[in-house]
Each structure stands twice: as structure tokens, then as C-alpha cells.
Amino acid sequence: MKIAVIGTGYVGLVTGTCLAETGNTVICVDINEAKVLKMQQGIIPIYEPGLDVLFLRNIEQKRLTFTIDLAHAIKDAQIIFMALPTPPGGDGAADLSYILGAAKDISKLVTSYKVIVNKSTVPVGTADLVSAVFAENTDVEIDVVSNPEFLREGVAVDDFMKPDRVVIGTRSERAQKLMAELYGPYVRQGNPILFMDEKSSELTKYAANSFLATKITFMNEIANLCEKVGADVDAVRRGIGSDDRIGKRFLFPGIGYGGSCFPKDVQALAKSAEEHQYDFQILKAVMEINERQKTVLVDKVSTYYKDDLKGKHFALWGLAFKPETDDIREAPALYIIDALVSKGATVTVFDPEGMENVKNLIGDKVNYASNQYEALSGADALLIATEWSVFRNPDFELMETSLKHKVVFDGRNLYDLQKMIDLGYYYNSIGRKLID
């Protein structure tokens, strides 16, 4: 099929590349000329495991091209994906100006039937707004479809190529037929393509992310209670996770969820509910608790040093909001750095992929180590904020000789408690017994 993708951010680039991978001819459009030039030269603008291979292969085989020319991109396209930013506006509601602006531009260019797909996370009712823009500007028949994306950073290619489900929001049979044809190759293993109306599809995306954020937040609360009552959250997690009504996934407690999606989507759903005179109390609690959970690790450090962190030096392992990405948006590590520095401490950080992004954001507020052990050198204690695999089985002897004291505050429960006892560490983690 002939496809156009408007916007080459995370969702747009993964969508365009993975759609080309099954034989479609995909033209990606972006207003950022420098970025388009780079992509035309095969330079991929994001870090996403496995995407670079597909990106280069499909460029080489001329199935994937990039342009700033919207008219050229949509001329022969049967389906036009809009993968544009919907950042939170001042009041937390999603800002639709990019989507509605692009819809207007496209509506002035279409000359034949097109399916217009909202791929971005958009509030309920956005498909109707986009349809209204087209109705206002053209007589050409088009169908606006909601097709939310559920990919996770770090495993985006897998999530797109083998989705748990594909959600298609449209009441048009003509559009359903085209979308089923397009997604057929991705659900060969039997996962469903779920057809529904536009509003239900739009809400499905927010509900899915908000439910996952609520699940994580519930586990964070259980972890905090475990510390009070002397229970072990890992045992509780296994105990409840083996009930398939609850499920094992997204039950890992930590220092709060981050990233470009959960914080924004939970906020936007609560806001959208408010706009419809519905008080979504659970989501308000989730947001409040998640903010508090980001402070848990620093609270442990402050307690240990009796609220006097002046002159203390800490090592921080992990900056990205989760492993396998360089993304630091809403990363708990940024909060930890702010809190430690504001209490008079200094910090040396290490992250396998996120250093550049942090340097660009906070510059020399912290020191940047070239590897995880260099970060430990002369540090009073180690804090862990992201569960990168490389931190899971470190050289404990080298750690011991590098750190000033064998003190670890672990926001991701990486180490076995008995091991830390045997090694003689002070080890304070989340929802588990304190080793001191």
C-alpha cells in the first residue's frame, strides 16, 4: 500500500519504518528540514534497539523516504497517518494545535478518497474535530480513523511488529477494510484487530496507560506498607502476580513512573474527565502518589545521614526513565539529582545511553563518569534509579574498592538481600527488609 506519515517523532518514525518493513511504500514528512536531510542520508534521529536495522534496510530498498513536502507525500497515499505531538497544555489538557493544523493543511491538498489516521494519543472526540476540519475545507470524501499506538520505548519494534492487539476506531466499512489489509501482516499470530467507534478507541489508549500507571502506583503503595509492617514486596508481588486476573507484568515497585506517556496521559485523562464534569478520583490519587514516590529514595538517604547531606558525594546509576532508552523525560533520576544537590551534596552520574540528554538539560550540575565504576570513585554511597541490565551483576569487589563506604540505596531492587548481607553492605531498597 502507499502510506504517508506526518511527523517523525518516536511514534511516527517507528510506525513509518515498521509499515515499510512489510512491503508498504512509506513517505514520512516532517517540518524539521535538518532532521529530514539527515534521515535521507540514513541517519536515524532516535535511539531505539533494532529500529536502525529496519530503517536502513527500508531506505536502501526505497520503501521508506523522507520529505518536507506534504503535497508530494500525500498525493498517491491511500492512508495518511498523523503522528504529531499532543503535549500537555497549560491546564494539563492535550494541546491539539499540531493535529488540527496538519488536518487543515492536508484538507487543502486532497483530491481523492483518503483514510486519515490519528496515531497520536488524543482526547476523546478528536476524530470528530479532525473530520470537521475536512468538512470545512474540502468536498473530497475522507474517513478519519483513530488508531492508538501501544508501543513501549526500548521494545518499540517488537511491540509494533507483534502487537497484543491493534485498535481501529471507525464506523466506515471502507476504512475498516483498508486498515485490516494494512495491519493483517502484523497479527498473523492471531492477536486481534479490534474495530470500534472512534471515541471508544481514543479512550482505550488513555485507559490502557492510566490503568498501567495505577497498577504500578498500587504496587508502590504496597511496597511502602511492606516497609512499615516488615513484609517483603517481592514475595507479595509473586503472591498476587500469579493470579492471572492480576497478571505478573507491571507489578515492579520502584521510585515512580516517568517517561513521555504515563505522566502526560494520566493528567490528560483526569483533565478530560473534569471537562465532562466527572471527578476521576483514582487518577488524582495516582498522580499525587507518583510525585511522592519520586522522593522515597532521597528520603531514605536523608534519614541515613540525619538530614545533613552537605559535603556528601553520591554516585547515581541510571538517568533514563527506564532501561533500553536514552529518554529522560519525567525521569525520577532528575528529581533525585535536584533534591540531593539542593541539600548541599554533589553527584557523579552514569547511564549507558542517557548522558547526552542530561548534559543538555542540566549541564555541570553533576559530574559525568565514563563508566559505572568511575562514578563510584570516592562516593559516600551509591543510588540506583534505572534497572539497566549492566547494573544487575556488577563487580562487587571493584565497587567495594571504589566506594568510600559500602552503602547502597536501590530504587529498583536489583540485588538479592542475602548477597548484600554476605558482602557486608548497608542496603536500602524498595519495600524490602533494610540491610544494615
Ligand SMILES: O=c1ccn([C@@H]2O[C@H](COP(=O)(O)OP(=O)(O)O[C@H]3OC[C@@H](O)[C@H](O)[C@H]3O)[C@@H](O)[C@H]2O)c(=O)[nH]1
Ligand atoms: O513494573 C513496572 C513497569 C514499569 N514501571 C515504570 O513505568 C514507566 C513506564 O514504563 P513503560 O515501559 O510502560 O514505558 P513507555 O512510556 O515506553 O510505554 C508506555 O507509554 C507508551 C505506551 O504506548 C505504552 O503502551 C506504555 O507501556 C517507567 O518509568 C517504568 O520504570 C514501573 O515502575 N514498574
